[in-house]
Amino acid sequence: MKLNVYLPKGYSPEQRYPVLYLIHGYGGNETDLLSGLEVDQNADRLIEAGKIEPLIMVFPQMDNSYGLNTSLNYAVDYPGDPMTTYSGMYEDYLYKDVVGYVDQHFSTITSRDGRFIGGVSMGGFISLHTTFLHTDLFSKVGGHSPALFQDDWSQAGGENGVKRFLYPTDEDRQTRDPLIFAEDLDLSELEVYLDCGDQDHYKFYDGAEQLTKLLESKKVSVQYHLGQGAHEAEYWKSNLDNYLLFYAGK
Numbered sequence: 001m002k003l004n005v006y007l008p009k010g011y012s013p014e015q016r017y018p019v020l021y022l023i024h025g026y027g028g029n030e031t032d033l034l035s036g037l038e039v040d041q042n043a044d045r046l047i048e049a050g051k052i053e054p055l056i057m058v059f060p061q062m063d064n065s066y067g068l069n070t071s072l073n074y075a076v077d078y079p080g081d082p083m084t085t086y087s088g089m090y091e092d093y094l095y096k097d098v099v100g101y102v103d104q105h106f107s108t109i110t111s112r113d114g115r116f117i118g119g120v121s122m123g124g125f126i127s128l129h130t131t132f133l134h135t136d137l138f139s140k141v142g143g144h145s146p147a148l149f150q151d152d153w154s155q156a157g158g159e160n161g162v163k164r165f166l167y168p169t170d171e172d173r174q175t176r177d178p179l180i181f182a183e184d185l186d187l188s189e190l191e192v193y194l195d196c197g198d199q200d201h202y203k204f205y206d207g208a209e210q211l212t213k214l215l216e217s218k219k220v221s222v223q224y225h226l227g228q229g230a231h232e233a234e235y236w237k238s239n240l241d242n243y244l245l246f247y248a249g250k
Contacts, residue, residue: 118142148207
């Protein structure tokens with residue numbers, strides 16, 4: 001499995017840095033948020049301006065997995081199809097292997113106070129799912145146009161599309177859906193940032209708004225922003241400064 005790592009200018013092993021894990025969307029990979037959104041350039045500029053703390057950013061390969069533990073064995077579900085789903089122990093991989101590797105090989109703050117995670121679309125789902133289940137690891141989480149499906153699957157292959165993989169049964173949904181976690185789990189120590197474009201064709205703003213209300217009712221620190229834009233790189237790129245200020249702002 002691959003990952004990209006951004007180190008701030010002047011990185012020194014003598015200093016401990018906060019770490020931001022950023023997760024790509026469906027059909028993407030570990031290079032998307034760098035080559036596509038150029039988040040490294042935004043970070044350089046904001047650090048230089050003294051607006052955010054110098055930080056390490058990690059971009060792991062998560063395939064089209066939704067970050068779930070779906071099988072003890074790794075498998076490409078439909079070989080040859082670039083939009084296929086992937087099965088494996090992806091939740092364990094992310095919160096155990098990736099976090100452990102980064103803490104071992106880089107000069108990181110190893111407490112939850114210095115560890116953040118966020119992502120776009122599927123990556124937003126992964127970030128929320130992982131953090132809600134492992135609040136001991138992360139203190140801040142962001143879902144940027146997060147793939148929080150409700151009952152409308154029309155833009156994701158219908159009942160036999162993503163739904164069949166993500167929530168094959170009602171029982172599976174109970175153990176996977178961040179919206180259900182928000183009702184059932186203690187998330188009081190988290191800071192949460194949610195946003196979505198008002199032209200998002202998946203209507204993920206509905207899920208983000210519902211999650212915001214659930215978290216507010218539980219007195220969780222949450223902010224929600226409905227902006228102008230669609231479910232696309234141009235929208236996320238226009239909001240990168242806001243994202244980085246949430247994670248690492250001074």
